[in-house]
Structure formats: structure tokens, C-alpha cells
Amino acid sequence: MIKDDFFKTLASPWLWGIVLLGAMLPMVLSSYYTHILTIALVYVALASAWNIVGGMSGQISLAHSLFIGTGAMLSAALLVKLGINMWAGLVIAAATAGLLGAIIAWIDFRFQLGHLSFVLITLAFAEMASIVVEGWDFLGGASGLLLPQDTGNFLDFQFGGGRGAFWVMLGLATIIVLVNVAILNSPLGYYLRTIRDNEKAAQAIGVNVLRQKTTAMVISAVLTSIVGTAYVRYLTFADPYLLASPVITIEIVLFATVGGLGRAYGPALGALLLVPLGEVLRGKLGGAVPGLHYFIYGIVVIVVILATPSGLLPLFERLFWRRSRMLPKI
Amino acid sequence: MALLEVDKVSKRFGGLLALNGVSFAVEKGGILGIIGPNGAGKTTLFGVISGFIRPSSGDVHFDGVRITGISPDKLTRRGLVRSFQIVQTFADMTALDVVTTAALTRRPIREATDYAADVLTRVGLGKKLDETPATLSLQDKKLLELAKCVATDPQCILLDEVMAGLTMAETEAPIGIIRELNRQGVTFVMVEHVIPVIMRLATSMVVINFGEKIAEAAPEEIVKDSKVVEAYFGEHLDA
Numbered sequence: 001m002i003k004d005d006f007f008k009t010l011a012s013p014w015l016w017g018i019v020l021l022g023a024m025l026p027m028v029l030s031s032y033y034t035h036i037l038t039i040a041l042v043y044v045a046l047a048s049a050w051n052i053v054g055g056m057s058g059q060i061s062l063a064h065s066l067f068i069g070t071g072a073m074l075s076a077a078l079l080v081k082l083g084i085n086m087w088a089g090l091v092i093a094a095a096t097a098g099l100l101g102a103i104i105a106w107i108d109f110r111f112q113l114g115h116l117s118f119v120l121i122t123l124a125f126a127e128m129a130s131i132v133v134e135g136w137d138f139l140g141g142a143s144g145l146l147l148p149q150d151t152g153n154f155l156d157f158q159f160g161g162g163r164g165a166f167w168v169m170l171g172l173a174t175i176i177v178l179v180n181v182a183i184l185n186s187p188l189g190y191y192l193r194t195i196r197d198n199e200k201a202a203q204a205i206g207v208n209v210l211r212q213k214t215t216a217m218v219i220s221a222v223l224t225s226i227v228g229t230a231y232v233r234y235l236t237f238a239d240p241y242l243l244a245s246p247v248i249t250i251e252i253v254l255f256a257t258v259g260g261l262g263r264a265y266g267p268a269l270g271a272l273l274l275v276p277l278g279e280v281l282r283g284k285l286g287g288a289v290p291g292l293h294y295f296i297y298g299i300v301v302i303v304v305i306l307a308t309p310s311g312l313l314p315l316f317e318r319l320f321w322r323r324s325r326m327l328p329k330i
Numbered sequence: 331m332a333l334l335e336v337d338k339v340s341k342r343f344g345g346l347l348a349l350n351g352v353s354f355a356v357e358k359g360g361i362l363g364i365i366g367p368n369g370a371g372k373t374t375l376f377g378v379i380s381g382f383i384r385p386s387s388g389d390v391h392f393d394g395v396r397i398t399g400i401s402p403d404k405l406t407r408r409g410l411v412r413s414f415q416i417v418q419t420f421a422d423m424t425a426l427d428v429v430t431t432a433a434l435t436r437r438p439i440r441e442a443t444d445y446a447a448d449v450l451t452r453v454g455l456g457k458k459l460d461e462t463p464a465t466l467s468l469q470d471k472k473l474l475e476l477a478k479c480v481a482t483d484p485q486c487i488l489l490d491e492v493m494a495g496l497t498m499a500e501t502e503a504p505i506g507i508i509r510e511l512n513r514q515g516v517t518f519v520m521v522e523h524v525i526p527v528i529m530r531l532a533t534s535m536v537v538i539n540f541g542e543k544i545a546e547a548a549p550e551e552i553v554k555d556s557k558v559v560e561a562y563f564g565e566h567l568d569a
Binding site: 001002003004185186187190191193194196197198200201202203204205206207208209262 | 380382401402403404406407411412413414418419420421422423427428430431432434435438439440442443478479481482
């Protein structure tokens with residue numbers, strides 16, 4: 001099912017070394033920096049989950065706020081309004097997100113949407129989702145939902161805030177990046193990349209386009225929803241304007257693109273660099289000249305995209321790992 | 331027994347009748363050449379057989395089963411695969427990646443990559459595994475089209491102008507590969523503009539003009555057919 005390269009990655013001391021070092025960071029960092037890194041890991045997880053659809057099969061989905069919103073708002077509502085355990089809420093929300101993903105993939109196939117139509121249709125789904133959340137009291141309406149305090153009770157999906165949340169996010173982000181590695185080393189990865197590059201030719205060599213696109217979308221939606229549930233637990237407040245708004249998808253697309261679309265570690269790299277940069281800029285400059293941090297952040301993003309259109313990861317590879325097989329031999 | 335049967339296939343695009351009741355059959359192990367002037371309907375016919383175009387009427391049978399309206403990917407898995415006249419490129423995949431995907435049709439991934447490398451070596455692209463298709467020469471792109479088909483382990487390959495744009499010398503490589511595959515039992519249907527090439531390969535020929543079959547015969551017979559000569563060169567002046 002999966003090529004050996006995946007198991008080599010799993011057995012790599014580099015991978016686990018980096019994860020272990022990362023896991024020790026909250027011991028030495030202040031709670032402020034731990035918070036920034038936790039948010040960065042949320043985006044590593046989200047951008048990597050999005051990458052399965054947006055990067056590998058090349059479908060720029062703007063529907064992902066719908067999946068984040070499902071994971072966050074639905075599981076929060078089930079807990080607050082109906083008293084349903086958040087672990088169960090996580091599963092229910094993930095299943096719902098997977099179903100929504102399958103519906104979107106089917107619509108895309110049934111109506112043979114081009115790239116632009118796909119972007120617009122998924123955006124329409126995301127907009128509808130935010131209207132539903134803001135208008136429906138069960139999901140918290142416009143005022144959102146406040147979750148019970150996190151007392152660290154694992155059975156209630158509580159991880160004790162701060163460090164606990166950091167470790168949960170680190171685990172989720174690692175798993176989702178590894179899912180990316182696994183897909184790229186399995187038939188699904190080959191199918192998706194062929195579909196991205198040339199759908200007609202993919203069909204001619206035996207690729208079932210609907211099945212593979214649906215599989216990708218469902219995996220991506222389920223993972224995104226799970227991150228949404230963990231994220232809302234960390235935030236304790238289910239804010240519809242953050243968790244169910246298309247703006248969050250734009251950020252995800254940005255991080256994935258800057259890092260390297262379709263690559264296993266690209267979106268993770270983008271999020272790990274850009275989230276802390278944005279936060280630090282805001283912290284240092286936000287008070288001085290309002291909006292200046294956004295301006296600098298924007299310039300950095302533009303420069304990166306112009307300098308290396310395929311993302312930072314390929315650039316880093318050229319600089320540090322010249323032996324990589326993907327590169328033209330000089 | 332006929333492996334592939336085309337039965338009174340018609341295709342209408344709005345007011346244009348692109349195919350009008352075309353019928354023919356290909357024997358197992360045969361090489362059928364389809365020729366005809368530009369716009370005769372050859373590519374439409376290929377689209378219908380390979381499942382990309384649904385015919386307005388008529389049927390296609392493959393290996394004894396009616397396959398009209400079955401999607402191209404299912405046909406490929408059944409053993410009927412096509413190449414494209416306009417070489418299909420892949421922006422971000424190497425030749426090996428593309429052919430590996432084709433090999434996944436019938437093989438687990440652990441074997442697919444090795445098999446794909448083997449197929450690419452057989453068609454003469456063994457040194458170009460890591461190149462992206464867009465950087466290949468036209469001849470190599472055509473060989474890659476052929477390799478993609480071969481890697482799916484087909485019973486029958488539909489080749490759409492695989493020789494077009496190649497010099498006579500360059501056609502020798504694909505001709506050799508097609509002969510070798512045919513010897514191993516693969517059936518071919520080839521649409522071709524390069525008449526000398528198809529004369530050398532085909533075991534039978536079908537001529538199409540204005541969407542209709544105007545002749546069907548052995549290669550050496552077909553060139554004597556007055557309707558065929560007319561379709562290509564116009565009427566005889568002394569007739």
C-alpha cells in the first residue's frame with residue numbers, strides 16, 4: 001500500500017528528534033511564546049490538512065472554514081447545549097465534516113467545475129456556513145459559545161491549557177504532516193498529482209477522478225475538523241468570527257503557498273515561519289503605528305512569493321540539500 | 331474472435347454529423363490502421379471508443395462486453411487504453427512518476443515504480459526517468475505517451491497519431507516497440523497521418539471521410555481503392 005520511503009521517514013531519528021526538542025520548548029519558554037507556538041502548530045496542522053486537497057490535487061478549496069467551523073462550533077454546541085462529551089463531539093463533528101467534504105467533491109465532479117468555479121463554489125459554501133453559525137442559536141449565534149473551564153480532565157477532552165494544549169497541537173500537527181508523507185508515498189498521492197496536472201490524461205491511465213478527489217477531500221475535511229475541535233478547546237471561547245469565517249482559510253492558503261504547495265513539509269514550514277513572524281511583529285510594532293505590522297508582514301509575503309514562487313521549501317532544499325532528487329542536476 | 335467491435339457509431343455535435351454509422355472490428359492480435367483526411371472524424375471516433383465521448387447512437391463492444399458509455403478509467407482497467415494526439419504534459423511530475431501512476435492500474439505501489447522504470451527503459455527513456463515531460467523532445471514525449479499506455483498492461487492500445495511530427499528516422503523507435511508489443515499479443519488501433527508508417531504496421535485498414543467509412547481492406551489493397559485516392563488527392567483528371 002505504501003512505499004518504503006514513508007517507513008524510512010517514520011523511523012527517522014531526525015523526525016523524532018525535532019518533535020522531542022519541540023515538545024521540550026514549553027519548559028523553557030514563557031507562556032506568551034508557548035501560546036504563539038501553539039497557534040503556529042494549529043496552523044501547521046490546518047495548512048497540512050488543506051494541502052491534501054489544495055496542494056496535492058490542486059483544488060484551491062476555500063471551504064475549509066466550513067470544516068474548521070464544524071469541528072469547533074458543532075462540538076462546542078454539543079457540549080454546551082446538550083452536554084455531550086467533547087470526545088464524542090469530536091467524532092460527530094469529524095463525521096459531519098467528512099460528509100460535507102464528500103458532498104462538495106461530488107458537486108465538483110457532477111458539474112465538472114473548472115478551477116475558478118471550484119474556488120467560488122467552495123467560497124459560497126464557506127459563506128453559507130458562517131451565516132448558518134451566526135444565525136443559529138444552537139451553534140452559538142453571533143455571540144459565540146463559552147466552554148467550561150479547562151481543568152485538565154483528559155476524559156472531558158481537557159488538557160490543562162498552556163503546555164497541555166501545546167503538546168496536543170504538536171501531536172496533531174505531527175500526525176497530519178505524517179499523513180501527508182504517507183499519501184505522497186501511496187497510490188492516492190500519485191493519483192492526486194496526476195489529476196492536478198492533467199485530469200483527462202489521468203483518466204486515460206486508469207485514475208478514477210471522482211473517487212480519488214472525494215477520498216482526498218474527506219481525509220482533509222476530517223483532519224481539519226479534528227484540529228477545529230482541539231483549537232476551540234484551547235481557546236475556550238467558540239468565536240464564530242474566527243472559527244467559521246472564510247478569512248481563516250485565506251490564512252491557511254497563504255501559509256501553504258509560501259511554504260510549498262503539494263509538498264509534505266511545505267505548508268508546515270510556511271506556518272512555522274509566518275505565524276510567529278506575524279505575532280512578533282504585532283507585539284513589537286502593533287502599539288507604535290497601528291497597521292504597520294500588517295504592512296511589513298504583507299511585504300515579507302510578497303517578497304517570498306516573488307523570490308520563490310513554488311515556495312520556501314524548494315528554496316531551502318536548493319540551499320541545503322543539493323542532492324535532492326527532485327532538483328535539476330547542474 | 332473480434333476483440334474490439336464498433337457497431338454503427340454516430341456522433342452529432344449540434345448540426346455537425348461528425349460520425350455517421352461507422353462500423354468495423356479488430357481481431358485479437360491485429361493492428362488496425364485508421365486513416366482519413368483532416369476533419370474526417372478520426373479523433374472523434376477515438377474519443378467514442380475510449381469512453382471520452384458518448385456516441386449519439388451505436389455501440390462499442392470490447393472483449394465481448396458492451397462498453398458504450400463506460401468511463402475512460404474503467405476501460406483502462408479493463409485493458410483498453412488510449413494515447414493522445416496532443417501529448418499530455420504534467421507540470422510537476424517526472425516521467426517516472428507519470429508512468430508509475432499508469433502502472434498502479436494493475437500493480438501495488440511497491441512494484442509499480444520498478445515496473446514503470448522497466449517500461450521506460452524498454453521504450454528508450456531509461457536515462458530520462460527524472461525529467462519532467464515538458465522538458466522532453468517531441469520524439470521522447472511520444473515515447474512517453476506509449477510508455478504510459480504500456481504500463482497499464484493493456485490488451486488493446488489506441489494510438490492517436492503517435493508518429494505525427496516525427497521524422498522518418500524518428501519513427502523507427504516507436505515502430506519497433508509497437509511490433510514487439512504486438513508480437514507479445516497486444517492489439518492496436520492506430521489513427522495515423524503518416525501513411526508509409528501505417529502501411530508497414532497495419533494488418534487491416536479502415537478509411538474514413540466526412541464521418542463515414544469509405545473503405546476497409548488490407549493495406550496493399552487500400553491504396554488502389556479509387557474512393558481512397560479521391561479522398562486524399564481529389565478526382566482523377568482523366569476519369
